[in-house]
Amino acid sequence: MLTRTREATPAAPPAPVGRSAFAPRDLLAEALAGMLQRPARSALTMLGTVLGVGAFVAVLGLTATASSQIDARFNVLSATEVTIEDIAREQDEFADAAFPDDASDRVERLNGVRHAGVLWSVQSRGTGTGLTVAAAPVGDAAGEPLNVVAASSGALLAAEPRLSQGRLYDDFHTATRQRVTVIGSGIAARLGITTLETRPAIFIGGQPFTVAGVVEDVQRRPDLLLAVLVPETTAVELWGRPAQGARMLIATELGAAGQVAGEAPTALRPDHPEYFRAIPPPDPKSLRSSVTSDLEQLFLLLAAVCLVIGAVGIANTTLVAVLERTGEIGLRRALGAQRRHVTAQFLAESGTLGGFGGLVGTALGTLAVLAVALIREWTPVMHPAVLATAPLIGLATGVVAGIYPARRAASVQPAEALRG
Known part of the structure; x- marks a missing residue:
């Protein structure tokens, strides 16, 4: 018997496998x-x-x-501060102090200057050493060695102090060589001065000075907080002119510091402007x-x-x-x-x-x-x-x-x- 066999259908090809992905x-x-x-x-x-x-x-x-x-x-303080240094001895070893007596008036006449004044650390006449300060008349040797700074009234104003008590000495005290002083609050505490109502006095190098004011803070020259400040004319009368180290502090209007630094040496000494070194504000950058x-x-x-x-x-x-x-x-x-x-x-x-x-x-x-x-x-x-x-x-x-x-x-x- 003949039998017809069914034709085998070819198997379908496998579906292609896609490439795996990670979305x-x-x-x-x-x-x-x-x-x-x-x-x-x-x-x-x-x-x-x-x-x-x-x-x-x-x-x-x-x-x-x-x-x-x-x-x-910098814009508020540093850009308005100029310092003038006395370098006369560097130029001429026989030169005297370069700042004239009317140094503050000469510089304050310049455009853009608000306040200006000379200051220096006072040395004992003859010995060249610092002065001692005491709260009682116990003699010069028994006092406490403190930095005594002679400063004109213009220098005080240029430092922009903030007082806790009293007042600053002014042009009248300078002109009449009054024996008054302004001290920092820290020095006042060390000397036992708590109030100015009793008009306390301190003894600088054995000389009595009335405490006119106590400074709480300063905007410029913070070292003045650790100094005993006296009028420059009084310091000259008692201890003589500074041999060297005097400098002038100038407070200017904003933007005028560079011009003032260039003009001040000539205004102070037209005959010898090289006796001064002007220090303008530093570069802010x-x-x-x-x-x-x-x-x-x-x-x-x-x-x-x-x-x-x-x-x-x-x-x-x-x-x-x-x-x-x-x-x-x-x-x-x-x-x-x-x-x-x-x-x-x-x-x-x-x-x-x-x-x-x-x-x-x-x-x-x-x-x-x-x-x-x-x-x-x-x-x-x-x-x-x-x-x-x-x-x-x-x-x-x-x-x-x-x-x-x-x-x-x-x-x-x-x-x-x-x-x-």
């Missing part, structure tokens, strides 16, 4: 899931990055804020850089150390996660995940940790700058580039820290992982 959205979701799975450990891991980025933002913000305050103070450079370098180094610690913490945590999730990695590889997918997953997790740490650190650093500015009554200054760069630094730190653990995870073999 960016899925990658971010996996990274967030891995970070939130152990939130406490993730928070501690981010701490180093938070501190590093926060220190970076705070340092740059505080230095920028401090620089603006230095500029403001060099002043700002000298004040802030050391501080900035120190704290940026501290920020770098914190970032290194943060990177080590992220690397360690990510490596531990690789060891804990070896089975998961093997399963992913068995289901078609390629090495680059595993590498990308762990780099995304470490980068997410670093990025969140950078964001938190930026916020904390900004708050620190605002807090300091608020306490000091400053205007906070933050450069937008710093705020934009700081989170990226945290992100880069996390990615760099995750390179080795990610490569370690990518090298896991599926069979060995599943067998374990």
Whole structure:
């Protein structure tokens, strides 16, 4: 019997297997899931990055804020101060003191000058040593050695003192050679002077002086707070003219300091302007850089150390996660995940940790700058580039820290992982 066999139909070819892919959205979701799975450990891991980025933002913000305050103070005080030094002995060893008797009047006639006056440290006549000061007439040798400064009334006004008691001596006291003095609050406390209502007197080199005022603070020449100030004419009468070391303090209008510094030596001595050295205000750029450079370098180094610690913490945590999730990695590889997918997953997790740490650190650093500015009554200054760069630094730190653990995870073999 003949039988007809059915023709076998050819089997359909297998469907092509598409190339496995890892969408960016899925990658971010996996990274967030891995970070939130152990939130406490993730928070501690981010701490180093938070501190590093926060220190970076705070340092740059505080230095920028401090620089603006230095500029403001420079404009108000330093830009309006000129000092004239007597260097006559450097030019001619036989020259006498260069400042004339009417030095203050000559300089105050210049345009832009508010106050001007001569001052010098008084030395005992004959011995050339400093004077002693006492609260009672117990003799010169029994007094306390203090810095006694002869200063004209114009020099006092140029220093811009703030009095706690009494008043400053003026042109009348200078013209009549009155024996009055103005002292700092610290010296008053050392001498036991608590009030001026009783018109207390002190003894300078054995000579009695009435205390006219007590100075609490000065805007210029803070060393005057530690000195006993007497009128220059009185000092000349009692102890003679200064052999050297006299100088003039000039307070000018804003913007006039450079011009005054150039004109003052000629106004003082038209015959010998070279006997004086005029010291104009310093350059504000060099002043700002000298004040802030050391501080900035120190704290940026501290920020770098914190970032290194943060990177080590992220690397360690990510490596531990690789060891804990070896089975998961093997399963992913068995289901078609390629090495680059595993590498990308762990780099995304470490980068997410670093990025969140950078964001938190930026916020904390900004708050620190605002807090300091608020306490000091400053205007906070933050450069937008710093705020934009700081989170990226945290992100880069996390990615760099995750390179080795990610490569370690990518090298896991599926069979060995599943067998374990």
